[in-house]
């Protein structure tokens with residue numbers, strides 16, 4: 001092994017570990033449902049993005065099995081050679097319907113969508129205004145595009161308007177775009193889309209919304225853009241098939257022209273093999289379920305509201321969330337990790353989230369109650385929270 005590499009790895013790993021910033025990954029010994037098995041222990045799972053419980057839904061697993069029987073295990077090629085199976089097109093048709101757009105294109109992941117879509121449209125002569133709390137994949141997608149990146153203070157509409165004015169008046173750039181998460185994953189707050197759209201009109205900005213945490217959750221399941229009725233105003237609706245939808249993959253929904261362009265110019269579509277038939281079929285089934293029936297969405301909100309209200313009543317600090325994402329903010333990184341560990345010992349699986357995922361000094365555990373939790377599971381988790389919260393002087 002290279003001596004330089006060895007020294008680099010040793011010193012950086014030791015540094016992270018000594019600061020309590022090193023994340024140990026424990027594998028699940030069961031499916032990622034409302035109860036999970038980890039380290040031989042049965043735990044109440046409050047850490048998944050499986051908002052609606054669809055990851056383990058029998059209707060999806062059946063669709064996946066049938067697709068494997070019909071189409072095989074793999075897609076066989078990138079989409080533009082001959083890896084486009086009819087099941088991919090059926091999924092995309094369903095996605096467009098689900099998002100209220102003319103068309104949609106699917107990718108291997110939500111992360112890939114941001115690698116794909118931003119750089120297919122934006123380049124060196126352009127400027128991107130980007131909310132400072134945007135997801136890592138948006139940040140990377142912006143960098144990849146080579147466009148000038150201007151950070152906008154989080155959900156600060158005055159700052160957005162001021163910076164939009166500045167970049168337009170500078171005369172330095174051609175196209176301009178504003179990118180935001182629909183729902184911010186660490187705090188659970190919602191982007192101010194109606195105001196964003198107004199500002200975008202004034203300064204002729206494209207609007208790009210990555211709704212990974214909003215789809216399946218807001219707008220009776222159809223997402224943040226639908227929640228505000230802005231399907232015609234938002235140019236790019238990005239989403240993932242791996243969170244509430246319960247499978248894996250990502251998509252961009254928009255006009256037919258946008259999707260046609262992405263099909264010829266977005267590199268992950270051109271140079272990376274399509275999602276497997278099982279993934280495409282299960283995701284399509286999931287969307288059909290969400291289209292036909294809002295009961296899972298209602299159950300999610302009922303559970304999340306109940307859980308958050310009880311935590312608040314006990315005196316925990318749950319921040320500014322407007323969605324089922326329920327952080328319990330601790331502050332100190334080490335304390336957040338110790339708190340998570342004690343919850344684990346008592347039977348609740350909730351991961352600590354610390355710097356660099358969230359700003360230093362805002363260490364937290366982030367609860368993701370789902371539609372699949374029973375009231376009994378939530379009550380058991382709350383009792384454990386009360387006990388451990390007192391031990392840590394948090395309540």
Ligand SMILES: *Cc1c(COP(=O)(O)O)cnc(C)c1O
Nearest residue numbers: 109110111135210212240242249
């Ligand atoms: C989770 C997430 C992604 C990544 O989605 P994957 O399908 O898991 O790759 C992208 N953007 C945002 C805002 C996310 O929250």
